[in-house]
Structure formats: structure tokens, C-alpha cells
Amino acid sequence: MWYKIQRKIAPYVFIFPGVLFYLMVTFIPAIIGVGLSFTNWSIITPKFRWVGLRNYERLLTDDLFKTSLINTFRYAVWLIPGVIIVSLLLALLLNTKVRGITFFRTIYYLPMVTPIAVASVIWMWIYDRRTGILNYIIGLFGLAPRNWLNDIKTALGSIVVMGIWLAVGGNMIIYLAALQGISRSYYEAAEIDGAGYWQRLRFITLPLLKPTTLFIVITTTMGALRAFAQMNIMTQGGPLNSTTTIVFYIFQAAFTDLRMGYAAAMSVVLFLITLVLTFIDWKFLGKGVNYDAE
Amino acid sequence: MLNNQQIDHSTGRRHVARAKILTVLTYVALVSIGVIMLIPFLWMVLGSFKTVREVMQFPPTFIPKDPTLANYKEVFSRLPFAHYYLNTIITSVIPTVITVLTASMAGFGFAKYRFAGRNFIFWLILATMMIPYPVTIVPLYVMAYRAGLVNTYTGLIIVSLSSAFGIFMMRQFCLTIPDDLLDAARIDGSSEFGIFFKIITPLTKPALATLTIFTFTGNWNAYMWPLLMVNTDRLRTLSLAIPLFNGQYASFPNLVYAASTMAVLPVILLFVFNQRYFTEGIAMSGLKE
Amino acid sequence: MKLTKRSFLLVITLIAVFALNSLAFAETLVHWQHHSPARNEMVEKFAREFEALNPGVKIEFESIPLSDYYTKLLPAIAAGSGPDVFQLRAGDVPRYRNYGVIQELKIDHAQALEDFVPGSYGYLIENEKFYGLPTDVQTIVLFYNTEIFEELGITEVPTTWDELIETALLIKDVEDGVMYRMGLAHGNYGPAILTLMAQTGTEFQDAKGKTLFNNPQGKEGFKFAVDWITEYGVEDPNFGSRWTAFREGELGMVFAHPAMLGSFRNSHPDLPIGIAEVPAYTEGGTRTNIMTNWAYVTSSGTKNADLASRWIEFLTSKEAQRKWTIETGELPSRIALIEDPELLEHEPLLAAPLASLESAIPYPFEALSQMDKAVRDAISKVIIAGETVDQAFDWLGKEAEKVYKEVILDEL
Structure with missing residues (x-):
């Protein structure tokens, strides 16, 4: 009993x-945040008016909002697969019997602890038109130098690469923790059956990593849709708004333009988009995961 | 018989050769990615030994021409750094310990039980995680101010006693633990709490170690919330102090690098000392079947 | 009996001391401003001086990094936990006044109108009453590298646009399409571009937010800024930071705030710097330039409005501003200091920056950061996106009206 x-x-x-x-x-702050999207609140005054759906109507005609949505999607579309593939690859490499796993794991973790303001300085130098290391390297292949961060075509891509650099270490550690958790008996059994490395990877490792992959896909998606820090430090959303992401725009609207109501409306739209994408991830990747308690 | 052995021998040799090439390739990949990961950090550390002139020089130098410890002296003499360390330790250790406990318990609860409202509550947590902070931080600050929490340790700590990230992650890790194991324990007469502490916790050690380091790093580097909550030197944390070496016109990257290097050091030490728990999971705790 | 009487007296005395003590610190002023290391020390010192002059007053001073200043200030104002005295960008003052966040200063307004440089208080007054006093004043001046000038035998610092370009072309060093030294740079910086536009004599915006600069004069100023890059090639956007270039002797002349002097000196003490007022549009024209500044304001919620006003006056007094300029390189806002012998003796290079105050006009738009971005984007539209000057300039005119509607009028 x-x-x-x-x-x-x-x-x-x-x-x-x-x-x-x-x-x-x-x-409560989230509920208030949603509520604010129906007002014209400016943060600094206790007074505000209810404006119904006017903020949302404005979103429909706001070109910068459209641009920032597209930029955010482009950022996410490149960043998410990049982060997942590289971090999984690194984790698999480190999970073999190489020496110095502790050393490498520490090194890969460093981007997470290097202050982003400091890291940005170095990345700006990497992308520098005159003496940047990237232009030096592509120069070896006979390619013309570019002004990576000040070119509409390359600015966002450059920031994606930095974003992958930033996120890979953490996700690699999560993958590694999951890999370490896989019982060796599975592999031993498979080896007796004569399964090679790729077969073991495909039929044992990847399926058992599914819950972790679901987690990483969802958190990376959320992170990508809220990208802000690098744009704020490195490009200020430029050149010509080509790196203005939606959270960058939300931040500007709220804290620079004092249009908190409008910022809240954009946030609600972003929230709905994130929710839908997360739900899709969940349905898509959650399938076949061994949920014993279901 | 003899024939068979010979074949085995030659494939074995080919195997060894292939394994060697693979090992070399693995190292090449690991090292080259490692360099990319390391350089910005190394840049910061090396920059902390440069003079202000060298650090602003163009084209930049990598190795300091004339290494100096003056930046560290200056950082310590200009700001009460030791006190900031203490504040940062208080506002990082307490929330980390509590978060790891609350998040792993909740993660376990969501993963291994069926109960009314489970999916609703879980999705509620995921959903609140999705609203961007520029919109929620102002109402949260107003709430904290009305509760009298501005300029207090409580106010700094209270926002990070749990985390959606942690709950979600621990849920995913607990999912991979077979139910049979829990049932076996129940048959042996273990309570539900006994199961959590005696079976789940040891089996999820790598995940717990990961969560610990993530949470700790997050709290250690927290900027936005302390920025709003702290109006006195008494409560200032390291991350708030670092930008104080720059102004609108005058910037001192050398001092910023020195301060950042010192600020980051404890996190790296924790990570290094935490290492052995990352590998002490199911594989090592005797769970074979 | 005696003992109890004594202890009774003791208790009374203690209570009195405590009461006096708490009375003594009844008046606390919380003061916030954006951070710079040099300024921090100085304001702390001023605060102690002010406390000594006003027994019982305590100044609680908090210095916040500029990039996060408004992020911290706004929620505090929303919660009612904000400071008594704080800084605002001059252009923000009208909006904060309309929202009722700040109050009229309790000072001699007529005197202030005479004492301060007119360009610095345009946004701070309403019906000749001050809502803030000017601080952190910046104009636009021309920095040049005297060594490069000597090397090339340039003896006259340019005073007109034509001479400016002539000199810049001399300095520019390009070989095989590769830039080795830039002649002149504005870095697409809002106040620098607007300075060029202002020199042609154009107006910018009327009281209802209608764009007035969309005329041939305004366009000529804008086109001149673009021409530095496209037509004359004296500035190259691919060359990297103009500050780094100037420090390394790879840039001859640059439009900059006077405060950059301290920044250059700090990292490159032996850099051969000269400073002149910006050249005029034509021979003998005025050296019009754009002034940006901040204001000290008092919150409407403060309990000590009188005291707050006195503290602001103290911070902007002649003596305080003199020290301020010496320590930080930011310009004074008091007319009396424009030809101050002590300042010039301390730093002869301040002559041009101080003189530039007299021909400076306030930044012509209230929404400074939004319009700085708009100006930068307008130039980029030509340089990066390949639009014509006409297209980009028309866009800038429309954008200025849009910004006014969205940010200043807060129209939905």
C-alpha cells in the first residue's frame, strides 16, 4: 500500500x-512579456496604453523585421548542422582509445570560458581584410582577399563559423558523456558477431545517442534563433542589416528605441516559431527513442 | 588449419597498419581542431603580458616581445579583485550545487515516471525557455526590486536555483537507463529516493559532471542579471569588473586580458579537476547487462 | 542610584548620537554615469569634496560601462529604483522630460544661459528652463600626423574642402592598387558625415520631424563624404580601423572627437599629433561642426531636488570642468573656459578643440544612435551595395522621418 x-x-x-x-x-515575467505585446509601453514610464493587435499589424509591414527573420533562419540553417556534426565527430574521435583525451577535452572547452568580448577581438583579426589569417590562407590557393565582416555576402557566414566554434565544445562534452554511458557489453556482443566500426556506429552508437541528439538539436535551435552576442559585438547588425538577427532587433527596439511593446510583439512571434520548430524536432527525432516509461 | 592461421596473421598485420594510419589521422584532426579552439584563449593569456602599446599595435604580435607582469599588478591595485572573487564564488557555487540537485531530480522524475500533467509541465518549462530575455528581464527586475532583493546576494542567486537546460538534459540521460534496473531495486525493497541516490546518481555521473561544469560556467560568467542587480562594490562580481578597464575613448585591452585571464582560471581548474567524473559512467560502475 | 542615572544619561547620549548620525546621513544622492577609468577617479574625488562642503550629505556613485548604461538605467527607472542624478545623451532629454522621468533643475536659469556654450544646451532647455546641464562635450576636429606633413613638405594645414582633398591626395600612398597609407578618413561616423553636410549650410529637420536636408547643399555634403572613398580614394573601407591606422602612421588626417587625443597618447605617447578645426566649405567660411554631449539630470522621484541641482552645478563648475578636461580630454561646456590659459598651458593642442566649440551646432537629430546608424547605412549603400549617391541620399531623408515617427513620436 x-x-x-x-x-x-x-x-x-x-x-x-x-x-x-x-x-x-x-x-510571471513571460506572461507579462506576452501582455506587453498588446501595449505601447516605453519602459521608462509607468503609463501605457492598450493598443490591441497594432504591434502585430506593424510587424507585417516592417521590412527590417522580415530581414531579421530571414537572417535568423539563414544563421540557424547553417549553424545547427554544423554544430551537431562537428561536435559529434569530435566526441567520437575522443571516445576512441587515443591518449590525452583529458587534454583535448580541456582545450575544446576553452571557447566556452573565453569571454566573448575577448574572443570577438581575435575573430575580427582572423577576418581582417589586410592582415587577417583567413585571407592569408585563401591567398595560398590563389583566391582574392575579402573584407569578410564588411561584405553583405560573407558577414553572416563569418559569424556562423564563429558560432560553431563557440558551441562545439559544450555539445561535444555532452555527446562524450552520453558515449561514455553506453555499456561496453553492446560493443563486445557486436564484435563477436563480426560487426565493423561503421556498423557498430550505425546500429549501436547512433541509436543510443538519440535522446542526446534530440536534446542537442533542440537546445542548439533555441540558441541559434536567439543569436545576439556576436552580432552585437562584431558587426552591430551590419553591414546594411545583413547580420541583424531577430533578437538583435528586439534588443534595439526595447533598449535603444524604447519601444518595449513592439519588442514584446516580436518576441511572441519568435516564441511561436521556436515552439513549432521544437515540436517538429520532438516528433521527428523523438521517434524510436527508447522511452521505457511511456 | 595452418592455412587458416596464415590468413589470420596477414589480415591482422593489415589491421595493425590500418589502425596506425587511423590513429595518426585521428591525432591530426584532434590537434588541428585543438589549435583553432586554443588560439583565442592563448591570445588572451599572452596579451595579458603585453604593454598597452604592443597590444594595440598593428599588425598584431602573438608572442609578447617584452613580457611584463605590470598588468596584473595594475589590475589588483586598481580594483578589489580578491573581494570580487569571493562574491563570484558565492554567487556561483551555491546556485550550482542547488541546480545540479534540483535539475537531476526533476529530470529523473520526468524521464522515469508517468503522472498526470507530466507533458504539460515539461512543455511549460521548455516554452518559458523560448521567450527572449530582453522582454522578460525588465518585469523580472521590477519584481525583484519590489521584493527588496536589489543589492543582495539572495537577489543574485535566486534566479539560478534551477535550469530548464539542466532538467531537459538530465531527463534525456535518465531515459537511457533501463527500467529493469529500477524495478530490480524496487523488488529489493528500495524506496524511490533510494533508487535516485543509489542507482540514478552513480549511473549519470558523466551527465552530472557535465551539468555541474556548464552551470558553474554559466553562473561564473553571468553578466546581465548582476549588471541590473548590483549597485555597490560590496556585491560586484568578476564579470562586472572586467569592462571597467575600458572607457568610451580610452581602452586598455592589456588590462582586460589580464583581468579576464584571472577570472577564467578557476573555471578551468574546476574543469580539469572534474575530469575523472566525466568518464565514470555506466561503463565503469559495473553495469554490464 | 547614581549608577542608573549615569547609565540613563549614557543611553540618552547614545540615542542622540545615533539619531544625529542618521540625520547626518539623511541626505543621500545616488549618482550614475557611464564609465571611463580616468573619469571614475575624478568623480569620486569631486564627491568627497562635495560631501566635505555639505556636511551630512553622502554621494553614492556608480560607474557603468557605456555599452550597458541604458540597459541598466531603463529597468531601474521602470522599477522606480533609479538614481537621483544621472547622465543622459543630450538628445534623449526632451523625451525623458515628456515622459516625466526628469525634472527642471533648481538653478539660476538666466545665468546658465549665459555661462554655457549654446551648442551644448539646445536639447536641455524648455522655455529657457534647464532640465540638465551639459557634460562630456565632443566636437569634430581634424587630427593630423605632423611627421607625415613634414616629410611631404606640407606646411599649411588645410582650411577649405579643396585644400583638404589636395593634401589628402598628397598623403595617400597607393601602389599597384594596394593602399599603404590613407590620406583622410571619416570612418562613416555619423557626427563626421553630418559635419560635412552642416558646412554647406543645410538645415536638417523641422520641429515636426520633417526632413529638411534633402536639398542640393545637403546632398553636396553627403556626396563629398562618399567621394573621399569613391572619387578620390583617400579613404579605403578595407583598410581596417582608422584609429589603428592613425596610431601606426598609416593615415594622414582623420575627423575625430578631441577625446581621442588622450586615447592616442595613452598607447602611443610619441605619436606626432596636430589638431586643427575642421576645414570650411569654402574660403573664409565658418568651421561648422557637430557637437555631441551628455547632460546631468535629476530624476523626478528624487527626495532632494535642491541638493541634486547643487551637486550637478558642482560637477559642471568652472574648476571641475577644467580638471575634467585635463584628466579626460573631454571638452568643457562653459564659455569662460574656451580661452582658459591654464588649460592651454597644460595642453597646447587643446587650442583648436576649444575654438571648435564656438562654431559647433548640436547633433541635428534627437535619436542619435538610430541616426548614426542611418548615416552609416546610407554611405554603405553606395560603397558596398553599389547604389547611386542620389538613391542613398533620398533613402536617408526618408529614414530620418521614419526614425522620428517611430522613436520620437512613438507612433504605431
């Missing part, structure tokens, strides 16, 4: 502190 009651109560006890502490500081 006690056993049954305990099992009924246990999950609520387990989730309670984590859920409470999280929602306590996010739920």
Missing part, C-alpha cells in the same frame, strides 16, 4: 523543487 502511494507521490516530489525554482523566476 505504502509502496503504491510512494510511487504515485514520488514524481511530484522529484520535480517540485526544480520546477518551482525555475517557473518562479520565468513564468
Whole structure:
């Protein structure tokens, strides 16, 4: 009897502190944030008017909003696969019996701790038109130098590469933790059956990594859709808005233009987009994952 | 018989040769990516030993021509750095310990139980994670101010006692643990809490180590919230202090590099000392079937 | 009995001391401003001086990095936890006044109108009443490298646009299409471009936000800025930071704020710098340039409005501004300091920056950061996107009206 009651109560006890502490500081501000999208609030005054759907109507005719949406999608489309492939590859490489795994793991972690303002300085130098290392390298192949960050065609791509650099280390560590968790008995059994490396990868490793991949895809998607820091430091959304992402625009609207209501409306749209994409990821990648408790 | 052995021998040799090439290729890949990962960090560390003139020189130098420790002296003499360390430790360690506990418990709860409202609550958490902070941070600040939490340690800590990222991650890791294992423990008379602490926690050590380091790094580098909450030197954290070496017109990248290097050091040390837990997962804890 | 009486007295004395003490610190002013290391130390010193002059007053000073200044200020104002005295960009003052966030200063307004440089308070007054006093004043001046001038035998610093381009072409060093030294640079910086436009005598915007600069004069100024890059090739956007180039002797002349002097000196103490007022449009014309500045304002919620006004006056007094200019290189806003012998003795190069105050006009748009971006984008439209000067200039005119509607009028 006690056993049954305990099992009924246990999950609520387990989730309670984590859920409470999280929602306590996010739920009400999020609801207020949604509410603000129906006002013309300017942050600095307690007065505001309800304006109904006017902020949303304006979004439809705002070219910069359209541009920033497209930029955000382009950023995400390049960044997400890049991050997943490179971090998985690194984790697989490190999960072999190489020496110095500890050393490499530490090195790969460094981008996560290097302050982004400092890292940006170095990336700006890498992309520098005159003495940047990138132009030096492509020069070896006979290609003409470019002004990477000041060119509408290359600015966003340059920032994507930096974004991958920034995100790979962390996700590699998560993959590695998952790989370390896979029981060796699976591999031993497969080896006895004569399965080669690729077969083991395809039929054992990747399927068992599915929950981790789902997690990484969803969190990377959320991160990509909210990209802001590099644009803010390196390009200020330029040249000619070619790196203006939606959160960059939201930030400008809220804190520079004092149009918090409008910023909130953009945030709600971004929220809905993120929700839909996450749901698709979930349905698509969540399939076939071994959810014992379902 | 003899024939067979010979064949085995030759394929074995070919195997060894192939393995060697693979190892070399692996190292080439690991090292070249490692260099890309390392250079910006190294740049910062080396820059902290350069003079202001050298650090602003063009084209830039990589190795300091005339290494100096003056930047470190200056950083320490200009700001109460030791005190900032203490503040940062307080506002990082406490939330990290609590978050790792609350997030792993919640992750386990979501992964291994069926209960009313499970999916709703879980998606609620994911959904609140998706609203960009420029819009939520102002209402949150106003709430914190009304609660009298501005300029307090509590105010700094309270926003990071749990994390959606952590709950989600721990949920995914707990999913991979077979239910049979939990049922076996229940048959042996273990309570649900016993299961969490005696089975889940040891089995998810790599994930817990990962979550610890992520949460710690996040709290250590936290900028936006402390920026709003702190109006006094008494509570200032390292990340708030670093930009203070720059002004609108005068910038001192050398001092910023020195301050950043010192600020980052504890995180790296924690990461290095944390290493052994990353590999101590299922594979090593005796779970073979 | 005696003992209790004594202890009673003691308690009374203690209470009195505490009461006096708390009374003594009843008046606390919270002061926020954006950060620079040199300024930080100085304001701390001023605060201690002010406290000594006004017993019982305490100044709590908080210095915030410029890039995060508004991010911190705005939520604090929203919550009502904001500072008593703080800085705003001059162009922001009218909007904050309309929103009721700041209040009229309690000072001698007629005196202030006479004491301060007119360009610095255009946005700060309403019906001749001050809502803030000017600080952090910047004009646009011409920095040049005296060594390069000597090397090339240039003896006259250019005073007209024609001479400017002539000199820049002399300095420019291009071989086989590769730039080795730039002649002149504006870096697409808003106040620099607007300076060129202002020199042709154009107006910029009327009181209702209608664009007035969309005329041949305005276009000529804009076109001249573009021509530096396209027509004369004295500036090259691919050359990297103009500040780095100037530091390394790879740039002859640059339009800049006077405060850059301190920045150059700080990293390259032996850099041979000369400073002149910006050249005029034509021979004998005025050296019109664009002034940007900040203002010290008091929050409407402050309990000590009088004290706050006195502190602001103290911070902008003649003595304080003199020290300020010496320590930070930011210009004073008091007319009395324009020909101050002490300042010139300390730094002879300040002569041109101080003189430039007299021909400076305030930044012509309230929404400074938005319009700086618009100006930069307009130039980029020609340089990067290959549009014609006419197209880009027309766009700039429309963008200025759009910014006014969205940001200043907050129209939906």
C-alpha cells in the first residue's frame, strides 16, 4: 500500500523543487512579456496604453523585421548542422582509445570560458581584410582577399563559423558523456558477431545517442534563433542589416528605441516559431527513442 | 588449419597498419581542431603580458616581445579583485550545487515516471525557455526590486536555483537507463529516493559532471542579471569588473586580458579537476547487462 | 542610584548620537554615469569634496560601462529604483522630460544661459528652463600626423574642402592598387558625415520631424563624404580601423572627437599629433561642426531636488570642468573656459578643440544612435551595395522621418 502511494507521490516530489525554482523566476515575467505585446509601453514610464493587435499589424509591414527573420533562419540553417556534426565527430574521435583525451577535452572547452568580448577581438583579426589569417590562407590557393565582416555576402557566414566554434565544445562534452554511458557489453556482443566500426556506429552508437541528439538539436535551435552576442559585438547588425538577427532587433527596439511593446510583439512571434520548430524536432527525432516509461 | 592461421596473421598485420594510419589521422584532426579552439584563449593569456602599446599595435604580435607582469599588478591595485572573487564564488557555487540537485531530480522524475500533467509541465518549462530575455528581464527586475532583493546576494542567486537546460538534459540521460534496473531495486525493497541516490546518481555521473561544469560556467560568467542587480562594490562580481578597464575613448585591452585571464582560471581548474567524473559512467560502475 | 542615572544619561547620549548620525546621513544622492577609468577617479574625488562642503550629505556613485548604461538605467527607472542624478545623451532629454522621468533643475536659469556654450544646451532647455546641464562635450576636429606633413613638405594645414582633398591626395600612398597609407578618413561616423553636410549650410529637420536636408547643399555634403572613398580614394573601407591606422602612421588626417587625443597618447605617447578645426566649405567660411554631449539630470522621484541641482552645478563648475578636461580630454561646456590659459598651458593642442566649440551646432537629430546608424547605412549603400549617391541620399531623408515617427513620436 505504502509502496503504491510512494510511487504515485514520488514524481511530484522529484520535480517540485526544480520546477518551482525555475517557473518562479520565468513564468510571471513571460506572461507579462506576452501582455506587453498588446501595449505601447516605453519602459521608462509607468503609463501605457492598450493598443490591441497594432504591434502585430506593424510587424507585417516592417521590412527590417522580415530581414531579421530571414537572417535568423539563414544563421540557424547553417549553424545547427554544423554544430551537431562537428561536435559529434569530435566526441567520437575522443571516445576512441587515443591518449590525452583529458587534454583535448580541456582545450575544446576553452571557447566556452573565453569571454566573448575577448574572443570577438581575435575573430575580427582572423577576418581582417589586410592582415587577417583567413585571407592569408585563401591567398595560398590563389583566391582574392575579402573584407569578410564588411561584405553583405560573407558577414553572416563569418559569424556562423564563429558560432560553431563557440558551441562545439559544450555539445561535444555532452555527446562524450552520453558515449561514455553506453555499456561496453553492446560493443563486445557486436564484435563477436563480426560487426565493423561503421556498423557498430550505425546500429549501436547512433541509436543510443538519440535522446542526446534530440536534446542537442533542440537546445542548439533555441540558441541559434536567439543569436545576439556576436552580432552585437562584431558587426552591430551590419553591414546594411545583413547580420541583424531577430533578437538583435528586439534588443534595439526595447533598449535603444524604447519601444518595449513592439519588442514584446516580436518576441511572441519568435516564441511561436521556436515552439513549432521544437515540436517538429520532438516528433521527428523523438521517434524510436527508447522511452521505457511511456 | 595452418592455412587458416596464415590468413589470420596477414589480415591482422593489415589491421595493425590500418589502425596506425587511423590513429595518426585521428591525432591530426584532434590537434588541428585543438589549435583553432586554443588560439583565442592563448591570445588572451599572452596579451595579458603585453604593454598597452604592443597590444594595440598593428599588425598584431602573438608572442609578447617584452613580457611584463605590470598588468596584473595594475589590475589588483586598481580594483578589489580578491573581494570580487569571493562574491563570484558565492554567487556561483551555491546556485550550482542547488541546480545540479534540483535539475537531476526533476529530470529523473520526468524521464522515469508517468503522472498526470507530466507533458504539460515539461512543455511549460521548455516554452518559458523560448521567450527572449530582453522582454522578460525588465518585469523580472521590477519584481525583484519590489521584493527588496536589489543589492543582495539572495537577489543574485535566486534566479539560478534551477535550469530548464539542466532538467531537459538530465531527463534525456535518465531515459537511457533501463527500467529493469529500477524495478530490480524496487523488488529489493528500495524506496524511490533510494533508487535516485543509489542507482540514478552513480549511473549519470558523466551527465552530472557535465551539468555541474556548464552551470558553474554559466553562473561564473553571468553578466546581465548582476549588471541590473548590483549597485555597490560590496556585491560586484568578476564579470562586472572586467569592462571597467575600458572607457568610451580610452581602452586598455592589456588590462582586460589580464583581468579576464584571472577570472577564467578557476573555471578551468574546476574543469580539469572534474575530469575523472566525466568518464565514470555506466561503463565503469559495473553495469554490464 | 547614581549608577542608573549615569547609565540613563549614557543611553540618552547614545540615542542622540545615533539619531544625529542618521540625520547626518539623511541626505543621500545616488549618482550614475557611464564609465571611463580616468573619469571614475575624478568623480569620486569631486564627491568627497562635495560631501566635505555639505556636511551630512553622502554621494553614492556608480560607474557603468557605456555599452550597458541604458540597459541598466531603463529597468531601474521602470522599477522606480533609479538614481537621483544621472547622465543622459543630450538628445534623449526632451523625451525623458515628456515622459516625466526628469525634472527642471533648481538653478539660476538666466545665468546658465549665459555661462554655457549654446551648442551644448539646445536639447536641455524648455522655455529657457534647464532640465540638465551639459557634460562630456565632443566636437569634430581634424587630427593630423605632423611627421607625415613634414616629410611631404606640407606646411599649411588645410582650411577649405579643396585644400583638404589636395593634401589628402598628397598623403595617400597607393601602389599597384594596394593602399599603404590613407590620406583622410571619416570612418562613416555619423557626427563626421553630418559635419560635412552642416558646412554647406543645410538645415536638417523641422520641429515636426520633417526632413529638411534633402536639398542640393545637403546632398553636396553627403556626396563629398562618399567621394573621399569613391572619387578620390583617400579613404579605403578595407583598410581596417582608422584609429589603428592613425596610431601606426598609416593615415594622414582623420575627423575625430578631441577625446581621442588622450586615447592616442595613452598607447602611443610619441605619436606626432596636430589638431586643427575642421576645414570650411569654402574660403573664409565658418568651421561648422557637430557637437555631441551628455547632460546631468535629476530624476523626478528624487527626495532632494535642491541638493541634486547643487551637486550637478558642482560637477559642471568652472574648476571641475577644467580638471575634467585635463584628466579626460573631454571638452568643457562653459564659455569662460574656451580661452582658459591654464588649460592651454597644460595642453597646447587643446587650442583648436576649444575654438571648435564656438562654431559647433548640436547633433541635428534627437535619436542619435538610430541616426548614426542611418548615416552609416546610407554611405554603405553606395560603397558596398553599389547604389547611386542620389538613391542613398533620398533613402536617408526618408529614414530620418521614419526614425522620428517611430522613436520620437512613438507612433504605431
